[in-house]
Each structure stands twice: as structure tokens, then as C-alpha cells.
Amino acid sequence: MIFISKFLPYGKQCIDQEDIDAVADVLSEDFITQGPKITEFEEEIAKYVGAKYGVAFNSGTSALHGAYFALGLDKGDEMITTPNTFVATANAGLYLGAKVNFCDVEKQTGNIDASKLEANENTKLITPVHYSGNPVNLKEIADIAEDNDARIIEDGAHALGAKYNGKKIGSLKYSEMAMFSFHPVKHITTGEGGIIVTNDEEYYERLQLFRSHGITKNNLVNPRDGDWYYEMQHLGFNYRITDIQCALGLSQLKKLDSFVENRRKIAEKYNGMFEDNPYFDVVKENPDGESAYHLYPILLKEKYANHKKEIFSKLRSEGLGVQVHYIPVYLQPYYQNLGFNKGLCPVDEEFYKRELSIPMYPTLTDEDLEFVQEKLYKVFSEY
Structure with missing residues (x-):
């Protein structure tokens, strides 16, 4: 049995006593779900x-x-997204019966490649993903969407605090809506959780309806029986978040800017440490944006990419909790059963072959970064 004295995961939450106290406080209040903390959190985000x-x-x-x-x-609608994402980005379209199409990615960033984006009159939705927190070229995608009367919903799961052309992702200059995730490895956490931001009141009302069984007390179809009366107008779901989670989110939000600042400082140090190394390349930041660095991906040079499986295992045994982001969505068996085949997006398949995500979270110290470099170079030098 191998004993690892130190292990650095690729990402993790940063919880302090203020966060703990915020959660404890809400537990003593009248509402721990469907209460005021949810509205407060939504408004603050x-x-x-x-x-x-x-x-x-x-x-x-x-x-x-x-x-x-x-x-x-x-049903009958089509959407386009990137294969370099977690499966949920595409799955959510399948849930509604839409046809999902995939666009290949940029070689150096892993972001959707606007020059390869082929929308048509059947395309209702384009969902770009700000991979690793690095903003996509939204202006180019918006021009294509406008030419084809399509709409854009940004998957910003990695990108809370990132900027494009000086504006925060979620400001919605080019899109209808944007999503952010609050999973523990993201910039702030609510345990599990997510949010949609929009500037459209109709979308806002439909979102509220959908997350709570499709039930409403407003804009009723039938006469109101009494003050208790409600109607289920759509087949919605119980997708509600709790006040407990939102209390944590509000506390975390106070620290978000410092979290992002620390991530960017860590990325800058990594960039300097890894400059001209013989083993791997680093992902380049969009010159029109500021990455929030949810991830710090490295791209193995071909010689080492051919040994990725062994390198991955050895790095973990050395205490580096590396991960791979992502297996191209259409290579999943479910999608292959839908008719998708290998070779659809060759650049993304090559990106997957080469990519490893190394530790990136705000509390990493200079000593930790030196540990990361030491272990990376030790393992790569064996090949």
C-alpha cells in the first residue's frame, strides 16, 4: 500500500467560519426552503x-x-453546442426532445470554434461553453446566431467572474440567458446548485414556473376558487434550491472577487513556471477576455499524450489529483446509440487526447505550486 503524505485535488471548495455561521443562522429562522434567502441570493448574483x-x-x-x-x-428543434463540456449541456436539450448537434473546438483553447459553427434555419439555440473559465468569442457566435434567427444561452458553469470585452460573463450583451454552477469545485459553492440570469421578464417567469412543478398562482386559466388556489400549467419539476444553500452562497459571494483574483495570480505563476517546458503546452487566454480559471488545463505534447493513461495514474500516486476535462460528449455510449460516431470533431478528440487539469483553487500556496511542478516534471521525465 502506497502512503501519500500530500494530495492536491484539481479543485475544491473554500469554506470559512463566516460561511458556517451563515448556514447555522438560517437554520434558526422560520424558512429553510422557499424563503427570503433564495430571492436575496438570486438578486445578488x-x-x-x-x-x-x-x-x-x-x-x-x-x-x-x-x-x-x-x-x-x-421536439423538432435543433441546438448546437460544443463536445468539450460536461454531458449536461447537451443532455438538457435531449430532455426536451430537441436534436443536438456539435461544433468542433479551437485547438489552443478547447472553446467552441466560431469559424466552424454551421447554423441553419432549423437551429433554435446555440449554447457556447466558456471552457475552464476562458470566455468564448461571443461576438462572432452572436453574428452567426442573428443571421440564422437562433438564440444563445451561455453555459458559464466555469466562468463566474470572467469577463469578455470588459463586461462580466452574464451581462448578456450577446445572449438571452446564462447559467452558472455552484458545485463545490466552482468559484463559489452552495453545495449543489445553479442559476440562470436573464434580462427578459417572460423567461424569468417561465424559469420560476418550471423549477416548481409548473405551478403558479398568477395568470390563471380557470376561475380562482379561493386564496389557496393554484394551477399546474406546465409539466415542471421540483428543481428548487433551499435557503440553507443560498445562505452559504450569499456568504461565498462576498469573497468571489478575491477568489477569482487568487486564481488569476496562480495561473500567472503557473504560466511562468511552465514556460518553454518540453512536456506540455498551456491553454492560452482569450485576448478579448479575462479567464476566471475554474480549471488550469495543460496539453501534453504528442510523445507524452501517447502515455497519458500511465502518466495520469502516476501523477495521482504522487499526490496530484489531476483530472480530464472532457471526454467528447458524442463519444459517450448513449450518444453513439443516437448515431454519433468518432471523428465528428477531430480537433476536440485531439484536445481530449492531450488534456489534463492540474490543481487550481484559491488557497494554493507557492509551496503547493512548487510541489505541482516537481511532481509533473518527475513523472514526465520518465518518458
């Missing part, structure tokens, strides 16, 4: 990114499902 409305959900996945529903995505 919307304010932070520069949007009018926010609707919080119990996960980023359910938030995307709600956003696609609010947009009106339905």
Missing part, C-alpha cells in the same frame, strides 16, 4: 454579473433544463 433577473436551481443541470424550456426549445 444578477446584480454581480449585471443582469436584471436570476432564478436559482438545485443544480447547474436543472438550471440549463429550465433555460432551454423557458426559451421554448421543443
Whole structure:
């Protein structure tokens, strides 16, 4: 049995006593779900990114499902997204019966490649993903969407605090809605959770309806029996988040800017440490944006990419909790059963072959970064 004295995961939450106290406080209040902390959290996130409305959900996945529903995505519609993402980005379209298409990615960033984006009259939705927190080229995608009367919903699961052309992701200059995730490895956490921000009041109302069974007490179809009366007007879901989670989120939000600042400082140090190394390349930041660095991906040079499986295992045994982001979505068996085949997006398949995510979270110390470099170089030098 191998004993590892130190292990650095690729990402983790940063919880302090203030966060713990915030959760404890809400537990002594009257509402621990469907209460005022949810509205407060929604308003504060919307304010932070520069949007009018926010609707919080119990996960980023359910938030995307709600956003696609609010947009009106339905059977017979088509959507385009990137294969370099977690499966939820595409799955949420399948939930509603839409056809999902994939666009290949940029070789150096892993972001959707706008030059390869082929929308048509059947394309209702384009969902770009700000991979690793690095903003996509939204202006180019928006021009294509406009030419084809399509809409954009940003998957910003990695990108809370990131900027594009000086504006925060979520300010919605180029899109209808944006999603952020609050999973523990993200910039702030609610345990599990997600949110959709939008500037459209109709989307806002449909999002609220969808996350709570499709039930409302407003805009009724039938005469009101009494003050207790409600109607289920859509087949919604129980996708509600709790006040307990939102209390944690509000406390975390106070620290978000410092979290992002620390991530960017760590990335800058990594960039300097790894400059001209013989083993791997680093992902380049969009010159029109500021990455929030949810991830710090490295791209193995071909010689080492051919040994990725062994390198991955050895790095973990050395105490580096590396991960791979992501297996191209269409290579999953479920998608292959839908007719997708290997070779669809060759650049992304090559990106997957080469990519490893190394530790990136705000509390990493200079000593930790030296540990990362030492272990990386030790393992790579064996090949």
C-alpha cells in the first residue's frame, strides 16, 4: 500500500467560519426552503454579473433544463453546442426532445470554434461553453446566431467572474440567458446548485414556473376558487434550491472577487513556471477576455499524450489529483446509440487526447505550486 503524505485535488471548495455561521443562522429562522434567502441570493448574483433577473436551481443541470424550456426549445428543434463540456449541456436539450448537434473546438483553447459553427434555419439555440473559465468569442457566435434567427444561452458553469470585452460573463450583451454552477469545485459553492440570469421578464417567469412543478398562482386559466388556489400549467419539476444553500452562497459571494483574483495570480505563476517546458503546452487566454480559471488545463505534447493513461495514474500516486476535462460528449455510449460516431470533431478528440487539469483553487500556496511542478516534471521525465 502506497502512503501519500500530500494530495492536491484539481479543485475544491473554500469554506470559512463566516460561511458556517451563515448556514447555522438560517437554520434558526422560520424558512429553510422557499424563503427570503433564495430571492436575496438570486438578486445578488444578477446584480454581480449585471443582469436584471436570476432564478436559482438545485443544480447547474436543472438550471440549463429550465433555460432551454423557458426559451421554448421543443421536439423538432435543433441546438448546437460544443463536445468539450460536461454531458449536461447537451443532455438538457435531449430532455426536451430537441436534436443536438456539435461544433468542433479551437485547438489552443478547447472553446467552441466560431469559424466552424454551421447554423441553419432549423437551429433554435446555440449554447457556447466558456471552457475552464476562458470566455468564448461571443461576438462572432452572436453574428452567426442573428443571421440564422437562433438564440444563445451561455453555459458559464466555469466562468463566474470572467469577463469578455470588459463586461462580466452574464451581462448578456450577446445572449438571452446564462447559467452558472455552484458545485463545490466552482468559484463559489452552495453545495449543489445553479442559476440562470436573464434580462427578459417572460423567461424569468417561465424559469420560476418550471423549477416548481409548473405551478403558479398568477395568470390563471380557470376561475380562482379561493386564496389557496393554484394551477399546474406546465409539466415542471421540483428543481428548487433551499435557503440553507443560498445562505452559504450569499456568504461565498462576498469573497468571489478575491477568489477569482487568487486564481488569476496562480495561473500567472503557473504560466511562468511552465514556460518553454518540453512536456506540455498551456491553454492560452482569450485576448478579448479575462479567464476566471475554474480549471488550469495543460496539453501534453504528442510523445507524452501517447502515455497519458500511465502518466495520469502516476501523477495521482504522487499526490496530484489531476483530472480530464472532457471526454467528447458524442463519444459517450448513449450518444453513439443516437448515431454519433468518432471523428465528428477531430480537433476536440485531439484536445481530449492531450488534456489534463492540474490543481487550481484559491488557497494554493507557492509551496503547493512548487510541489505541482516537481511532481509533473518527475513523472514526465520518465518518458
